[in-house]
Structure formats: C-alpha cells, structure tokens
Amino acid sequence: MRPRLLLATAVVASLAVGIAIGAHVAGRIDVPPPAKAAEPAAAAPNPGLAGTAVGGPDFSAIARRGTPAVVNISALQVYRAERSPFSSDPFFRDFFGQDFPGLRMPLEERKTSLGSGVVVAPDGLIVTNNHVIEHANQIAITTADHRRFRGKLVGTDPVTDIAVVKIEARGLATLPWGDSARAAVGEYVVAIGNPFQLNQTVTMGIISATGRSNVGIVDYEDFIQTDAAINPGNSGGALLNTRGELIGINTAIYSETGGYQGIGFAVPANLARTVVDQLVSKGRVVRGWIGITKISDVADEGGLEPGQGVVIVELLRGSPADRAGLEPGDVVVAVDGRPVDMASQLRNELAAARVGTELRLTVRRQGRKVQILIPIEEARGRV
Numbered sequence: 001m002r003p004r005l006l007l008a009t010a011v012v013a014s015l016a017v018g019i020a021i022g023a024h025v026a027g028r029i030d031v032p033p034p035a036k037a038a039e040p041a042a043a044a045p046n047p048g049l050a051g052t053a054v055g056g057p058d059f060s061a062i063a064r065r066g067t068p069a070v071v072n073i074s075a076l077q078v079y080r081a082e083r084s085p086f087s088s089d090p091f092f093r094d095f096f097g098q099d100f101p102g103l104r105m106p107l108e109e110r111k112t113s114l115g116s117g118v119v120v121a122p123d124g125l126i127v128t129n130n131h132v133i134e135h136a137n138q139i140a141i142t143t144a145d146h147r148r149f150r151g152k153l154v155g156t157d158p159v160t161d162i163a164v165v166k167i168e169a170r171g172l173a174t175l176p177w178g179d180s181a182r183a184a185v186g187e188y189v190v191a192i193g194n195p196f197q198l199n200q201t202v203t204m205g206i207i208s209a210t211g212r213s214n215v216g217i218v219d220y221e222d223f224i225q226t227d228a229a230i231n232p233g234n235s236g237g238a239l240l241n242t243r244g245e246l247i248g249i250n251t252a253i254y255s256e257t258g259g260y261q262g263i264g265f266a267v268p269a270n271l272a273r274t275v276v277d278q279l280v281s282k283g284r285v286v287r288g289w290i291g292i293t294k295i296s297d298v299a300d301e302g303g304l305e306p307g308q309g310v311v312i313v314e315l316l317r318g319s320p321a322d323r324a325g326l327e328p329g330d331v332v333v334a335v336d337g338r339p340v341d342m343a344s345q346l347r348n349e350l351a352a353a354r355v356g357t358e359l360r361l362t363v364r365r366q367g368r369k370v371q372i373l374i375p376i377e378e379a380r381g382r383v
Helices: 059-069 090-096 269-282 320-324 343-352
Strands: 002-005 007-011 014-019 070-083 105-121 125-128 138-142 148-157 162-166 188-193 201-212 223-226 238-240 246-255 264-268 292-297 310-315 331-335 358-365 368-375
Touching (some): 059 188, 059 201, 059 238, 105 188, 105 246, 125 269, 162 269, 188 223, 188 246, 223 246, 320 368
Antiparallel strands (some): 070 138, 125 162, 148 162, 201 223, 292 310, 310 331, 331 358
16 A cells, blocks of 8 residues: 555546545634735634534534635646657557657647645745646646636745745735644544545545654655545645644545545645745755764664664764764664654654754663764755
C-alpha cells in the first residue's frame, strides 16, 4: 500500500483523475463574515463555531465560513517532443519498430492537473500543494463565486509539498490560520476541496493522528492524519477545525485503489504558514543545517541500549556539528529541552532552527548525558 498524492489529471482533451485531498469542519449558528486581510493571520478562537446547545459542532456554519475561501486550480503542462505520428499504430510498429527515425516530427502533448487551493490573504494569495502546479506552463484559478483568474507562481517548496500562487483580485474571502500544534487526536475536522471537479465539496471526520512521519510522501513529514473523506482533486484544499480555522493543507492519501480508504494526510498549518511566509518574503525557504548527514532511530541500531533518542550515524568533517564536538554514535535525546523520539522529528527540528542561532542538543554518550551547543548555518540547497 503506497501513499498517493491527491491530484486529478487530464491528458490532451480527456481528463484522467489523479490524486487529491480535502476536508474540514463546521458549526451551526450565525458565523462572522469571511476573514479579511486586516485580520490577524492567527485569529482568536471562535466559540460560536465550536458547537450548539445540543452538543457537538454544527458543520453547516463551518462550511459556510470555509467554502468561499477554497478555489479550484487547473494547471496546464505542455510537453514537446519529436516522434513519429504513427508510433501509436500497431500495424506501423510491426513494420518499422517503435519510432521510425525517418518520420519524426515535433509533437505537443498537453496535460491538465486539477487540484484545490486556499485563499489566505484577500489580495489573492493562495496556498496549495507543489504537486498540483509542478511544471505548469499556465495556472488557472476559479473562485467559489465562479470568477476565473490567471495565477502567477510565487514560489514552491517541494520538500514540504507547499506552493504559493497569486491572483490579481481584491476583497476575496479568506481563512484564518489556526494553531496546528493544538490539534488533538479525536477532534472533529472538516475538509473542503474539489474532488473529481466537484467544486466546494465538504466532508467531515476526526483527527486520527498527529506528527505522522515516515510515510514516504515528502522529505519533511509532520502530517496531521484524518479519516475525513478526501479524493483525487482535493490536493491543496483546506482542513479546518471546529472554530473554522485552517489547521492543515490536504496533501495525500494512503490507498490501494487510488480513492478514499479512510487515511488522509495534511501538512500542518504551522509548517505551511512558515513556508508560505518565507516564499512570499524571500522567494525561497531558508532552513537550518549543522552537518549531520545520516541519522537513525535507536530501535534500528543493533547493540544500543533501549530508550528514546536518535543515533548520529554520520556527520561531515568540519561542519558545525563536528566543530561543536558531536560524534558518530551519540544518541540525541532532546533538542533545546524538547524530547526527541524519532529520526524524522530530529530532522524537522534541525530544519526549523533559525540560521544564526544556536541549538542545544542533549546526547547520551557512553552512559552519560552531554550538552552540546551547535551554531546553525543555512542549508544552502542541502535537504
């Protein structure tokens, strides 16, 4: 069973559904109007959306708040190649082979990727997945009120699968960023997106897990897992909590069929927001680096005592970690006092560290704990 990115695709004139994601929650009483640019990015909790007198959230209010801020994204990719116009004819191939060199001519193939996006600023700033717009020659945006715009790519971050697109518009409905660190297993969520070109589809579920990693989707994984129904075309859509806040960008599913099987993944809002802010301000994402090249979970390393921590397997000679005294075989148990249990967690901590600061690693070495201060340098293209 493999994780699948949720994106709908079409080749030439015919559309073929690809992979996608989407979901979120709603409340039932009157809701405030959609967030405008002047509102703070992380809005205060809105108890009016959280539930009703009967108990439990009313999803209709959450849907009313969320759907106007979710857009449809159509990304056109144009491929040019030289080959025989008869190469698809089996009779021709029997006589001349797969591609007869004497009859080669330039041909153009068009593919359209269909996904979703979330408006996070009223002047047209949209966050989506990188795989929705990757290699696109043209990006078309359709808003919930059926207006069409040409999208301009602001920047992408393939290692988190986040991208930012801009359209020339004003006064758009937006969704406020929520604090994904507060997301709790069992909490209701709502997914909103455009599966199978069915615009503004709303589904609900719960958070099945947080901090999900080692899924094999992208390099930096810290996913919110949900059972809210998500399908091809939902990629880049919104995952909302019961306060109507954006807590995740729906990205992928686990599926043996290519469709919904109850396991979906969303990039947490705190990570997505950090990436978006850097793409907008710098055009790229700046990540920290200390020179560790290979790490492993303690459970995967034979001969080590059981317990939490991540084993340093390799590091670069002369790197910040090497200069600070970190050694292969050290077991990192905490970063700035925060316990570390998995290799993916340590990797995310290092990448999130601000360049120019110092990181304090607590390591186990030959039965004793050692504190090591390591200066953070820019990754400069290293993942």
